[in-house]
Amino acid sequence: MQITDNREQILLGVQRLRAMASSSHPTSPTSLGIELSIATQKSELPFTDHQQTAMEVSMESSPVQLELLPLRPSCQKAVANAGLNLWGLGFNACGIDVNQLPSTSASEEEEEAQAEAPTLQLSVLAMGKRDLIVRERGMDVVEHERAFLEVSSRVSDEEESGSARKKLRLSKEQSALLEESFKEHSTLNPKQKSALAKQLNLRPRQVEVWFQNRRARTKLKQTEVDCELLKRCCESLTEENRRLQKEVAELRALKVGAPFVISHDFYMPAATLTMCPSCERLAPHGSPTAIPPTPTASGSTLSFASKPQHFPLTLPSQSQPSAAC
DNA sequence: AGCGTGTAGGCACTTACATCA
DNA sequence: GATGATGTAAGTGCCTACACG
Incomplete structure (x- = not known):
């Protein structure tokens, strides 16, 4: 259950625990097993001692043992704040004394009773600035939590031994x-x-x-490849553009001396045109099938006599072309 | 059926740390 | 040994799809 009002939910959770303590096991309220875990991401402000300590907390007439599991050392200020808020706003409001150390002198009977006690395990996941999440055990989070706790214990041991926090590197x-x-x-x-x-x-x-x-990383690499490809494509097009500009200039120069113009009835991409070596007029690259088949009725078709195959030119009505160049 | 809400997962961006030159 | 560059594990916020009431 994701919650937006931390206080309310924490209070609600504690109330439920209290209800269980008083109704389900009225004779052994202290044996109610509550596990409060605070999963954290990272921290600049480490929690103080009591946060890694199992605690005895008292709730009015029903004392409840609150076990605060070791926190991951790599937790962050936000989480620490969330945790502190948890105590300050939630549990203190319920009369829980979080500064009390847990009783370590439980008798065997008490431990037995505790083992048999219903375990409403309340997980409070503090996730930075995100909302606190309160879950009951038994949901899908259990495995994750368990795994987390295993690791947190391990890291906690490292911390206890005095080594600084180290970033995990995968083997x-x-x-x-x-x-x-x-x-x-x-x-x-x-x-x-x-x-x-x-x-x-x-x-x-x-x-x-x-x-x-x-x-x-995969996406980044692909982006780099695409970028390189586009760069080359751009360079190629720039070069092509330069060449075509030159060609246009040459054609303009030719146009001055030649009365023929290419009809706009044809679709002829400029990049596919080359000079006819024999007549120095435009000719397409590659297959002539790229050329629209029929010229306009008003025009006439010119064919180059020599190879390579030439393309039809539509002549303007006012000009009188020669039959072939 | 449409709507609001909670939840999970993914992504983009960022930070922090480890490693290496 | 100090330092900057680089790689990468992890944190954070946002978005979206989906389930459910």
Whole structure:
């Protein structure tokens, strides 16, 4: 469920949790398993300690254990803000003390009860400036979330060990497999995405991003090729234009001495015309079939006597042409 | 059937980081 | 070792198609 009003939805979610805690398991409210995960993209403002800590939160008469799973370290300010807003606006309003550390001294009975407790798992996905998304487990997001959490745990370990945040670089094997897959299909359906992610030990989101970037690279390359082609085409046309300009100038010069004009009844693209070597009049390149068959009734047809084959010229009525050149 | 709304996926653009010369 | 160029993983916003009430 995508939501536009974060506060309302968070409050709603918490109210539902509260209802479950009080109605379903009134005797063991603390055993209600709630998993709140905040999936983040990147962060410049890392969360403070409590954000990676399982917490005991109290909600009026029904204390609820709120487990805040480790955040991906590469989370961003926007997400951090969203998370902080979450606490400030949502949970604090419900009386949840997020600063309390969780009770780690649960008895075996309590743990057992907790295992049997209904787990309404509430995922709050904070996506930058985007709306918060609240989902209940059991939807299609589960697999993705699980995969995410696995990775986030791993990265969290790295962070804990003190190493700086590092950008993930795919291994050669991973890239090769992705390339193979891309050759087969440039887009993936959710099933393919999940399968591939599992195979590569990546999150589906990473596979998705890789395919998006790969498509973008392909398109960019194709654009470059097209651009180069157009550039050459442009150069060729420029050269052709230059040549034709020259030809036009020559024809104009010829026209001064020759009374004949080419009838406009013919469609004769200029680029297909050349000089007749014998008479120095225009002749088409290639097959004469490119020439419209009949001249106008008012004109007469001229044929060049010599090879190559000549094309008909329509003569203006006022001029008297010779039978052949 | 038409309409409004929520959702998912894709794309364009951008940022941030890794790598290399 | 510092630095700029380049490649690429990932973030963000927008758009569109589709499902559903």
